[in-house]
Amino acid sequence: MPDADAATDAEDDALIARFAAGDQAAARVLTARLAPGVLALARRMLRDAAEAEDVAQEAMLRLWKIAPDWQAGRAKPSTWLYRVAQNLCTDRLRRARGTGLDAAPEPVDDAPGALDRLITADRAAALNAAMARLPDRQRLALHLRHFDGRSNIEIAEIMEVSVEAVESLTGRAKRALAGMLIAKREGLGLG
């Protein structure tokens, strides 16, 4: 729905302008519209609720700070915000790996347990655990596509890659998930 998207972006632009003029009600609307998505993205990338809240708060703070200089129509507010959040997540992941706090390539600890929960049809937990085992960029692309409902074009803008690269990332991610979830499900006799 490009028209609806354009209208939403224009509304966000107008809200940013109102906020910059001192309208706190505009800040509340922007927070309600944008913060949940940014937080969900950060949760997906960092797999740590407190760290995710820090990143989402920081991303929103950058929006508040840039508001007086925001140029309507140049960048989509949500795309700009998600790019900021993505960069903040990448920095934190790099730092964590650099200091050896997250030296293991993927958090596999909770995966077997979560996959076993398929027996009780806890698909959400199984999917989250399986997604946590994906490489960062595949996880991000898949999150934006299937949890945030972004188009491949928007994902390409946020991730600063080509649309073809997005298609490749999501394709590989979904095949990996299918391998982890569906095959396991059949192995558990639930297929």
Added chain:
Amino acid sequence: MAHMTESEDTELEEFFAAARQAEPPPSPAFLGRVLADAADQGYGRAAPAPARSDVWARVRTALRSIGGMPGVAALAVCALFGLGLGYTGQSGLDAITVLGQELDAGFDDYAVGGFDTSELEG
């Protein structure tokens, strides 16, 4: 790797739908922090009028720049001297004016006495 089948795609979508439903909403505490950050920016807030103590601080700074109280005293003496000079200067100016008139009269006498106008007459 082989492409996914349609049934695999459908099944995977069921996992996504379940995970979307299970997504926890942002906590009120988190939303409160975000809004507090927004309020902290202070956009649209009028700049506060300078406090009385600020005015006096500015006066003290200005006085200090001219040498403090000795400087102020010197300035006051100069101002009084200037006023006095103004009054006394008025009488001095009158004397100069009178002297000027006398000189002017003397010049007229000289001019009349110096020329013999009868020589010009035919």
